[in-house]
Amino acid sequence: MGKIAFIFSGQGAQYGGMGWELYGASSAAKAVFDTADGIRPGTSGQCFEGTAETLSQTENTQPCLFCVDLAAAAALREAGVTPDMLAGFSLGELAALAFSGAVTYEDAFKLVCRRAYHMAGASRETPAAMAAVLKLDDDTVIALTKEFENVYAVNFNSPGQVVVSGEVGALEAFKARVKEKGGKTMPLKVSGGFHSPFMASASDRFAEELEDFTITPPSVPLYSNVTARPYEDDFKGLLALQIKSPVQWWRTVENMIAAGADTFVEVGPGKVLSGLVSRISDKARVFNVEDVSSLKNTVSEVQSHA
Incomplete structure (x- = not known):
C-alpha cells in the first residue's frame, strides 16, 4: 500500500448538523469542539443547529468548518488511521496545520477566528x-x-x-x-471574493495577527495552497499570502501522488475534495469522514489494505 493523505475541507462545504455524530462518538472529536466553545462560545451549536444562512456568514463558516475538519481527523487518528501527508483547501489548511502539530489547537482556532474576521471585513469593503x-x-x-x-x-x-x-x-x-x-x-456558497486582490487588506491584517503566534515544523509534510508543495519555512508569510492568492489544488494533489500518496481521505463536511481528487486521478483511492458511518467505512477500508 502507498501513502495516506488527509485532505481538509474548505469553505462552501458547510451544512447544518455537521459534526454532531462525531461529537457523540469520539472523545477526540468532542475535545476539539469543547476547546472551540471555550474560546468562542456557541461554535458547536452553530455546527450542529445552524441554518444555511448563519453558516454562510464568513465569521461563522470558518470557525465551524475548522472544528468539523479537525474533529473528523482527530476521530480518524483515534481509530488508528494516521496520515503520511496533509493538505487543506483554503480554510482547511489551518485545520491541517493544527492537526500536524505545527500550532496548538487553541492557537489555530484563535487564528481562524481572526482570519474570518478580516476576510469578512474585506468582503464588506469590496462586495x-x-x-x-x-x-x-x-x-x-x-x-x-x-x-x-x-x-x-x-x-x-x-x-x-x-x-x-x-x-x-x-x-x-x-x-x-x-x-x-x-x-x-x-x-459558490461563500460571502466574498476570496483568494483574489479583493482580499489584500485581510492578508495584510492577518500577517500582523500571525506575529503573535508560534508555528513549528509539522509532524508530516503539509502542502501549501500557494506553492502546491510542502512547507519548508516561512509558514506565516505563506499563510497570509494564501488569503489573496490562487489555490493550486490539482497541482497539490498531483505532487502528493508523485510523493507516494495513493489513498486520500477527505476530513470534514461533504465530498467536494473527494470528487476533485477522483477527477485528477482515476487511480487514487478516495474516502471521506464526516459522520459515524463514513468514519467506520474509512477505517475498515484503509486498515484492510494496510
Missing part, C-alpha cells in the same frame, strides 16, 4: 462573489478573466474546473462570456 467555471481549460478561463477589470481566476480545482472571484456586476458579464465559449458557471 464580490465566486463561481466555478466548468468545461473550459485553465488557459481559456484565465484569458477570459483578463477581459474584465475585476474578475480573477483563483482556485485551480481540477483539470476543467477553475473558480473565479469577481465584483458582482463584472462577474455577471463574465458568466455570459463563459457561456459564449461553451462553458458553464456555478455560484
Whole structure:
C-alpha cells in the first residue's frame, strides 16, 4: 500500500448538523469542539443547529468548518488511521496545520477566528462573489478573466474546473462570456471574493495577527495552497499570502501522488475534495469522514489494505 493523505475541507462545504455524530462518538472529536466553545462560545451549536444562512456568514463558516475538519481527523487518528501527508483547501489548511502539530489547537482556532474576521471585513469593503467555471481549460478561463477589470481566476480545482472571484456586476458579464465559449458557471456558497486582490487588506491584517503566534515544523509534510508543495519555512508569510492568492489544488494533489500518496481521505463536511481528487486521478483511492458511518467505512477500508 502507498501513502495516506488527509485532505481538509474548505469553505462552501458547510451544512447544518455537521459534526454532531462525531461529537457523540469520539472523545477526540468532542475535545476539539469543547476547546472551540471555550474560546468562542456557541461554535458547536452553530455546527450542529445552524441554518444555511448563519453558516454562510464568513465569521461563522470558518470557525465551524475548522472544528468539523479537525474533529473528523482527530476521530480518524483515534481509530488508528494516521496520515503520511496533509493538505487543506483554503480554510482547511489551518485545520491541517493544527492537526500536524505545527500550532496548538487553541492557537489555530484563535487564528481562524481572526482570519474570518478580516476576510469578512474585506468582503464588506469590496462586495464580490465566486463561481466555478466548468468545461473550459485553465488557459481559456484565465484569458477570459483578463477581459474584465475585476474578475480573477483563483482556485485551480481540477483539470476543467477553475473558480473565479469577481465584483458582482463584472462577474455577471463574465458568466455570459463563459457561456459564449461553451462553458458553464456555478455560484459558490461563500460571502466574498476570496483568494483574489479583493482580499489584500485581510492578508495584510492577518500577517500582523500571525506575529503573535508560534508555528513549528509539522509532524508530516503539509502542502501549501500557494506553492502546491510542502512547507519548508516561512509558514506565516505563506499563510497570509494564501488569503489573496490562487489555490493550486490539482497541482497539490498531483505532487502528493508523485510523493507516494495513493489513498486520500477527505476530513470534514461533504465530498467536494473527494470528487476533485477522483477527477485528477482515476487511480487514487478516495474516502471521506464526516459522520459515524463514513468514519467506520474509512477505517475498515484503509486498515484492510494496510
